[in-house]
Amino acid sequence: GAGVSQTPSNKVTEKGKYVELRCDPISGHTALYWYRQSLGQGPEFLIYFQGTGAADDSGLPNDRFFAVRPEGSVSTLKIQRTERGDSAVYLCASSLAERGETQYFGPGTRLLVL
């Protein structure tokens, strides 16, 4: 079956602009996660959804970052007033309903803020 998909694959924007990154989880997966991976580092957790609600948003770095999942499937990560330090690969993952299930990752969106 289809894996996790993310769009766009690459995004170049200017400092101060607003961006939206989209994630389509594996069909039937109710849990969805966003991570951010800076160059040379492992992924860092941003936010975790169980269904439509954000169960844990402790990883969001500041209030410029926001994520939604209105129908419990597709999720959008929104970044306002982008800064050069936001440049990274944003990874989305999904898993089955139960906690502790394996998280399956998408290919990521490479964000470059000029």
Added chain:
Amino acid sequence: AQKITQTQPGMFVQEKEAVTLDCTYDTSDPSYGLFWYKQPSSGEMIFLIYQGSYDQQNATEGRYSLNFQKARKSANLVISASQLGDSAMYFCAMREGGYNTDKLIFGTGTRLQVFP
């Protein structure tokens, strides 16, 4: 404090040989899970193997096995019969217990290069 430590930034191995990638972790939670992911140059994180803290036996998945030493808090990945396609970054990750979260904490990774 680092929760996941991968001390080998890079490793080389000859094709068909076995290689061990090190991972140590730090947690006071009795319930946790340990994962290994492979990240080729394409960027996608590929799940390889999982070990639960209460599992009695070491996990195995094909050519991958996890050498789980609970007292030492280590969860090393062993890749047997290396192939050229195994060249990639490898990340160790931990999921801690806790009712309201299911996040993974990753190490900094090890770059494995397999040569003919």
